[in-house]
Amino acid sequence: MDALAEWFRTLYETTGVNLTIVYDAYDRQRFVSGLGMTIYLSTASVLISIVIGAVGAWAQGSPLRLLRGLVNGFVVVFRNTPPLVQIFFFYFGLSPLLPYVEDMDGMRAPLFSNVQWAIISLSLFAGAFNVEIFRSGIEAVPRSTIEAVESLGYGRLGVYLHVVLPLALRVCLPALNNNLVNLLKTTTLAYAIAVPETLYVSKQIWTDSQNVPTMMIVLLLVYVGLVGVLVWIMHRWERRLAIPGYGQGAAR
Amino acid sequence: MTGRPLAVLLPVASPAPRSFPKLTLVHCVGIVGALALVGGAAHAQGAPAAPSAFEVIFKWSPLLLQGFLFNVAISLLAMTLGTVAGLALGLAQIGTNRPLARVAWAATQFFRNAPWLVLLFFAMFMIPFQFRIFGYVIPFPDWVKAVIGFSLPVMANVSEILRGAVRSLPSGQWEAAESLAFSRRQTLWRIILPQCVKRMLPPWMNLYSLVTMATVQASIVGVSEMLTLTSEVHAAEGGRPELLAPLYGFAMLCFFLYCYPIGRLTQRLERRFNVKS
Numbered sequence: 001m002d003a004l005a006e007w008f009r010t011l012y013e014t015t016g017v018n019l020t021i022v023y024d025a026y027d028r029q030r031f032v033s034g035l036g037m038t039i040y041l042s043t044a045s046v047l048i049s050i051v052i053g054a055v056g057a058w059a060q061g062s063p064l065r066l067l068r069g070l071v072n073g074f075v076v077v078f079r080n081t082p083p084l085v086q087i088f089f090f091y092f093g094l095s096p097l098l099p100y101v102e103d104m105d106g107m108r109a110p111l112f113s114n115v116q117w118a119i120i121s122l123s124l125f126a127g128a129f130n131v132e133i134f135r136s137g138i139e140a141v142p143r144s145t146i147e148a149v150e151s152l153g154y155g156r157l158g159v160y161l162h163v164v165l166p167l168a169l170r171v172c173l174p175a176l177n178n179n180l181v182n183l184l185k186t187t188t189l190a191y192a193i194a195v196p197e198t199l200y201v202s203k204q205i206w207t208d209s210q211n212v213p214t215m216m217i218v219l220l221l222v223y224v225g226l227v228g229v230l231v232w233i234m235h236r237w238e239r240r241l242a243i244p245g246y247g248q249g250a251a252r
Numbered sequence: 253m254t255g256r257p258l259a260v261l262l263p264v265a266s267p268a269p270r271s272f273p274k275l276t277l278v279h280c281v282g283i284v285g286a287l288a289l290v291g292g293a294a295h296a297q298g299a300p301a302a303p304s305a306f307e308v309i310f311k312w313s314p315l316l317l318q319g320f321l322f323n324v325a326i327s328l329l330a331m332t333l334g335t336v337a338g339l340a341l342g343l344a345q346i347g348t349n350r351p352l353a354r355v356a357w358a359a360t361q362f363f364r365n366a367p368w369l370v371l372l373f374f375a376m377f378m379i380p381f382q383f384r385i386f387g388y389v390i391p392f393p394d395w396v397k398a399v400i401g402f403s404l405p406v407m408a409n410v411s412e413i414l415r416g417a418v419r420s421l422p423s424g425q426w427e428a429a430e431s432l433a434f435s436r437r438q439t440l441w442r443i444i445l446p447q448c449v450k451r452m453l454p455p456w457m458n459l460y461s462l463v464t465m466a467t468v469q470a471s472i473v474g475v476s477e478m479l480t481l482t483s484e485v486h487a488a489e490g491g492r493p494e495l496l497a498p499l500y501g502f503a504m505l506c507f508f509l510y511c512y513p514i515g516r517l518t519q520r521l522e523r524r525f526n527v528k529s
Contacts, residue, residue, distance in 0.1 A: 080515060094497055
């Protein structure tokens with residue numbers, strides 16, 4: 001480890017490529033924690049947004065007009081407004097209107113921290129897209145299948161949970177995959193509300209060490225790498241869930 | 253995907269869901285109601301003498317709308333620049349020159365998978381604020397750099413849309429053109445690309461609405477567009493925290509009113525062209 005650090009120090013002295021995140025313990029720790037925050041943000045919002053998508057798509061098929069209208073309104077609004085303004089609206093706008101709670105030291109603290117607001121707004125943003133994605137999958141499940149399940153005595157929720165959703169998920173995985181990649185990229189917006197994720201710590205590092213070009217390349221590579229990992233995971237999942245003889249599942 | 257009927261699933265009509273629910277009067281009432289609720293809550297918390305949120309927004313709306321127009325201008329410029337560059341990159345991607353196609357493919361994937369905000373930072377920090385050519389100084393103000401920053405992901409996405417459109421055409425088109433003694437270049441320009449325009453239009457419009465919504469990110473790197481002006485207006489009104497929700501709500505409303513019709517139109521075109529992406 002020391003030899004590696006020494007090598008990067010020489011690299012800096014000879015070529016000017018200043019990778020402080022490798023040889024400087026403080027910068028390295030900052031960068032790794034930033035990376036961890038990005039992964040935490042994306043994992044949490046990916047999971048919550050999938051739940052929002054599944055629940056929203058279920059509510060869209062509800063016999064209640066009001067519920068359907070609410071879900072449609074949510075989808076339309078969140079799809080057609082900038083995610084950054086959504087984050088600001090929640091964090092700066094809504095947060096002061098919510099009641100305050102007492103934290104561990106007995107101080108007045110907002111109900112949700114900036115990290116939590118970032119997760120909430122990112123999940124809602126991606127969830128609005130997921131509702132539509134799941135709905136398109138649900139449309140692919142034939143009426144006769146649902147009737148067959150109903151004849152076995154399943155209720156509306158049972159039909160959805162045990163038959164419709166598992167089938168719909170397989171159909172809409174490619175689109176879901178796309179949206180989740182988008183979500184991972186959107187986590188950078190949490191920078192704006194000072195969530196210490198990769199972009200935020202990188203900016204701190206390049207301000208301290210004056211190595212903008214190097215950090216910029218590192219940053220781009222890190223994100224392309226993260227997206228690569230996510231795509232790889234989703235492709236594996238897609239293959240696992242593929243229905244034999246259906247669609248592209250057989251071809252691949 | 254045609255052929256024998258499937259046991260459990262219908263063939264996928266269109267893998268990418270683009271349609272979204274129609275906005276009815278009920279939704280309008282709901283949206284206005286929600287805004288009024290937020291505004292009302294803000295009003296209730298404000299001091300009695302202070303102007304209400306509606307008055308503040310009304311007073312400052314010319315400035316805020318000017319900021320919004322700047323956002324639209326940035327998006328239009330970025331889209332133009334990105335489309336031109338993206339078409340070139342896309343043509344390189346489907347070209348016969350193998351090394352060039354590989355490079356174009358790699359560039360497309362790279363810029364498509366990098367977050368917009370990071371690319372914006374990239375453009376902001378890596379492009380000098382002015383260029384010197386033959387003694388002439390060409391200044392590069394922040395917003396021009398922002399336009400370039402936004403056009404990078406647009407370029408990659410347009411390149412991918414073009415490739416997708418060309419690949420979605422049946423190979424019979426190429427073969428038929430070849431049998432009529434068209435050269436590759438003629439086939440591409442006279443037969444393939446004209447058919448692609450129709451297929452590319454809906455995703456291209458979708459991309460435009462994404463760019464418009466992304467332009468607010470320029471406020472993070474110091475371009476004074478609508479979001480920057482919003483926070484300045486908030487400061488000018490005494491920085492009352494309860495004003496922020498209505499102000500950002502107003503920004504959301506502006507973008508919604510601009511992007512929603514584009515989305516509806518995209519959907520209509522998609523249905524009319526019956527494009528299977």
